[in-house]
Amino acid sequence: MNASDKLIDSTLAPQEVSLDVLREKYAKGEEREIADVRARVARALARLEPEPRRAELEARFLWAQEQGFVPAGRINSAAGLGLRATLINCFVQPVGDAISGHDGQLPGIYTALLEAAETMRRGGGVGYDFSAIRPLGSKVHGTASRASGPVSYMEVFDASCRTVESAGARRGAQMGVLRVDHPDIERFIAAKDGGALTNFNISVGVTDAFMRAVEDDAAFALVHRAEPGDEDQATGAFRREDGLWVYREARARELWERIMLSTYDHAEPGVLFVDRMNRENNLWYCEELRATNPCGEQPLPAYGCCDLGSLNLTAFVQQPFSAGAAFDFARMREVAAVAVRMLDLVLDATEWPLPQQAAESRAKRRVGLGFLGLGSALVMLGLRYDAEEGRALAARIAEELRDAAYAASVELAREKGTFPLFDAERYLQGQFVQRLPHELREAIRAHGIRNSHLLSIAPTGTISLAFADNASNGIEPPYSWTYQRRKRTADGGSRSYEVADHAWRLYRQLGHDIEREGLPPQFVTALEMRAGDHLRMVQAVQPFIDTAISKTVNVPEDYPYEDFRDLYLEAWRAGLKGLATYRPNSVLGSVLSAGPAAASAPQASAPAGAPDDDPLVKRFEHRPLGELESVTSKIEYSTQEGRKSAYLTVSFIRAEGRWQGRQVEIERPFEFFMPGNQRTGGHQWITASMRLLSMVARAGGPIAKALADMREVVWEKGPVRCGFLTREDGVQVPVYHDSEVAAIAFMLQRLLIRRGFLDAMGNQVPVDELARRLEAREGAAPPPAQPQPPTPSGALPAVSGAKCPECGARALRKVDGCTRCDECHYVGECG
Template identity: 80%
Template sequence: MNAPDAASGALPAQEVSLDVLHEKYAKGDERTIAEVQQRIARALAALEPAPQRADCERRFLWAQQQGFIPAGRIASAAGLGLRATLINCFVQPVGDAISGSDDGLPGIYTALSEAAETMRRGGGVGYDFSAIRPFGSKVAGTASRASGPVSYMEVFDASCRTVESAGARRGAQMGVLRVDHPDVERFIAAKDTGRFTNFNLSVGVTDAFMRAVEHDETFALVHAAEPGDEILSAGGHRREDGPWVYRQVRARELWESIMRSTYDHAEPGVLFIDRMNAENNLWYAEELRATNPCGEQPLPAYGCCDLGSLNLAAFVDAAFTPEASLDFARLREVATVAVRMLDLVLDATQWPLPQQAAEARAKRRIGLGFLGLGSALAMLGLRYDADDGRAMAARIATELRDAAYAASIDLAREKGAFPLFDADRYLQGQFIGRLPQALRDAIRAHGIRNSHLLSIAPTGTISLAFADNASNGIEPPYSWTYRRKKRTADGGTRSYEVSDHAWRLYRQLHGDAELPASFVTALEMRALDHLRMVEAVQPFIDTAISKTVNVPEDYPYDDFRDLYLEAWRAGLKGLATYRPNAVLGSVLSRADDAPVTPAGASPAPDDDPLRKRFEHRPLGELESVTSKIEYSTQEGRKTAYLTVSFLRADGVWESRPVTVERPFEFFMPANQRTGGHQWITASMRLLSMVARAGGPIARALADMREVVWEKGPVRCGHITREDGVRVPVYHDSEVAAIAFMLQRMLIRRGFLDEQGNQVPVGELALRLGQRMQGAGPQLQAETPAEPLPVMNGAKCPECGALALRKVDGCSRCASCHYVGECG
């Protein structure tokens, strides 16, 4: 990187920028940005006719030096001969069948296989799960009931967690469910307990639903699949136009549940799918049902997003002076070269699936956008949350649009229009109708190379590596200086001091002088100001904008609840929000957010997501409870003693002081640490680390319950059915059995609810107060409902227990009393 130069705005590299560059993008002997840029330029120019290659390589390198930054997959794989895709993200279709295809859509496990291959090659994946039949609907082929789309999402989540993408990049996923799907409430609540860590979730909202919200009307939840008998007897019926109505809901109540979940857990986001389709340039050739994982590209089945961004901070001249301006002529010239480069990426990439290659070649979608808007506005002396800042952003988007469309028209004259181009219908599109008449006339005369050209994506790591941490995409800076936690190759984390490019440049030019009024951060403005920026820019972007409205933890819900309704009224295609919360924590923390530790208390862990709200009490002793459990495996009966220690923490929740209790340590006595019990000790220590860090205990225990071993099921504990009968519970391993019993202990203590989900903070405080008064839940040992049989027989086909033996010539199960073949 360059040495400091006040005239050019060049600054020495930040440590985090160098680390990101070397870990993610610089390959082999590459050590500098210039070397990565040279590789990209050479790889793309090689696809041009031989006489043009040298000139194209020179121009491609120049465009990058001036501020064009190709997306991360291009930077990390172009020119390396890898069988990895240069495309960041895809949308994959999912049908209702288990395998094969259904109504032209691949079955669930076919789609799973396709997604795994896509992620293995380096691409993230978005899905619309709405075709999957709802929970409780009929499955005629097996005379059974469906488990619903949320259950199958667990399989996709596990696959994403397992498959490591090319270049050590974990896969990313977006799950979408239509708002009229009968399982939409399950979907909305899916991440309440920290599940689906490899998914972003968004509800696909229709205009009809939003009008029902406005007018406080009921709204039908419908699906093509026939409901089960219970649903039919409760009023389910078939509409004249074909779909089955499962039930009616009050639209405002459903909308409120979306808003509450988004406020509490930052998900689900919202996609306005009717707006996406109405504004689609290819309205005549495709239907949009989902987006890529970050939401900047609504895509059809097997569609891809081929992305790149202009660093707006690189186009500011005379920053922080009365003469500050943005060089629009240079921006247009760089954008022209960038369009050509992104078009070549479609030919240079390795496609994970042939369907993706065919889709891309038929439409040649690209997504040129920008990053550094927040930084550039500060350098120009304009506030992000003011009218003049929004006006500048709109002008930038307009100039970028016109330059990109003109470049694509020129490419069509040289190389031909995209195969599905139909001049009459293409020019009828709503977005195309807003282009200047000169561009519309040129499209009719010459065609256009790319069906879509513009997209504003999140640009976290490429901003760090290639733009000196200019602000991310369309976002304002989160903070001018902050600490960033980054995962390391060994699975740990490292904390960096990071500064925004505009802040660093101002300090270089003006030392410790007070920051101008143009320096405004994400948390210093109203949520509505975030929305207004998207409203100002969206009319000039033909796909979509990835925008997260960051609000502080204490942002009032009453000010938040109508944000998405305003977004729909403003004509946006979607929106996501983030408010720091105990389930998710935060990757970023402002440098001035260090917690204050009470005298005599141990410091809160650095990554404790509750540290801003709850400080550990200086306790002389922890309060601990112990439970004796018995379980039975193929090897015989076993006894274990589990101990959980609890810590009390004081803080403020929803403007009132509260005290809560949470687990602090998990323990098994040392005399059990023999032979195969070493893994138990390791598990207890890891759970204790999660607890001490304020992490998601509910999720950790749920993950442990998914562990399977080869020795067969384990019987441990019991549950009470609705008819009052207590029945034994089987688990897939000893790990799962131990996790079940720890879960039961925390349920009886009141830390988890009956389903094993995290109890909200307000309820935790209430339960602790009741228990201190002798009225709350008390922990008592849970004893088996009946003697536990030694499980050393064959596997029972009815209950799965290893308790099937021949008795009087018949196969009988000692667990569930199943009687099988005799004689």
């Protein structure tokens, strides 16, 4: 059988959440299914080909998508619709030191701000290098004043992004970069500590010279071309022979420690190894790379863009979960070749926000073909993500993808011509190009190449949900096999979905009883592996990717700082171009609703499609009634009828039962009580609700689900304020819910979270973890592996994220390159 005749063996019905995301974000007009979107994209791109081949290529483009090619979100959402929105996900745009006009070749600050606003209005995210802006306190000779520094102007860009978003545009994404030798680098590192710059990811541009100074514990000069203020000159600032001013010297290791501590506590800043980015750049001879797009997978020059698409690796797994499981490399290479042609056409099909972006694209024709679903595909093949065998296969996939993409671009050059800035001799001298097979390099010498760059591994959260049945995100391993995602509905309420990983669903579909058998060893999640194993996966794949990889090293909350502090140093020594990390903590929270045990293999046992069933608790028998242990919390909330206060009481009982072959004991709620005057209509529903919750609890029913349903109740009397979010800067932000019922359910959730019965997202903690917590509490043992910080009565955990478009909570964070909400688990824009 020819590779082109093989069809994907997909027997899984789409998850409800996948269909909803598809229809909300990508399907337009009368479109309802994936096939409708694919047909529109194929038709729109084929229209740009010569007339005699359009029908043939349209069919070929549709075939490639059916076989596993997933164009990036902007392409799926806008191609063929005649919109004035860009098909390109992300850009890098320059910022100079002048207030307006231009600073040499760079646009002034407010000129750059206007350009960025136009780009975001059309749907693109933007990365910037702010290093040209003069430091705080330096001289501004034209006005005889002092500069306010780059961080102050980043706040202006942050506000502009927020304003563009509020006007109805796609949620903006921004990356702010500052070189490690900029005199304001300490302010930049701490810029987000107080909850500012919520529309930015930030990264430090680190040089090899600085990293060598870290290794040697040497001094490192902080420099800029702008003249320092008199105070800095009085304390030793001086001008070097190269014309740069040395503001002061810092101990490199101390500065590095600041970066590591901030990253450990707040997941930012990330680190970009700018010298390696430039050494590995195919266009080393005609451009300089100083920043990346917001998710970090594309180091780009001024006005550069990333034109993205991914191959769904799970689509190429044959006979999954069997002794004959294999990866279809031949079909992957064939699909990759078609995908390169499609991405090249996107550059001609798109609407460019700025003429400079159009010119930059035409001169170099960058594209970024990558993959998604690596973690899920390895599971289907019986390989662990954190084992050498998994890394070896990932490296081979990347190598085969590289060779197929470069060969396809050579063929396009023979047909359509090379990119205009192609210089065969210098291009072939590039470090990455020199690693290509000899026959490919000779083909490039003879025929040229259509695209300067071809490969990029981007985050793919939303398109993975909509087009790949929630296969794992980009290069990442699965974060959890199942989790709950809550979203707003058209009537202002909300609903919950169970979202399951593709490999997990398929394993169950093939007849495996997960609850009885557990999961085989290859089912390993992000938090179950060592941080070094995340890094080694990138190290295995990066040599075959000509731009970069968006990768987040997820570590558990209790991951020791002494082990964490060397991760980025190891990444530099391993030859990576950058890295980001994420550690759940009391400031950032946990991204998904899977608790510490739910993320591990044996506990992923709730049947997909049956979220109301809770066999983990129902099978437990409670002890004979005696004295119940109770917890009471005073609550205060405000409605249109005025300010109210009350006491919530939850009583707990011990329950015993067998779990995974052993006898365990847990504590679970038995009764809910909120006193009130039953003669008033306003309190009759309180009494009824508490009685119904008590009945659910005594029957061993799903308490977490019952409270989640209560939080979906909406009334016509207006929102209810039920507390405050305390930001890092100490400012208290009020929290609103859609009804008094929803507010009380929220506060009951918080009480049960503090007790340890629910996890941080209000979902049921698995039985073995409940048993362990009870044992730890009775034996005065150390706290649980992932404890919930105690919350004072009437207060809520500190939150400082951006506003979620689904639930309204200030809980949006960037994880694995995607926007995710800590509160409702909304997955936003990626890449």
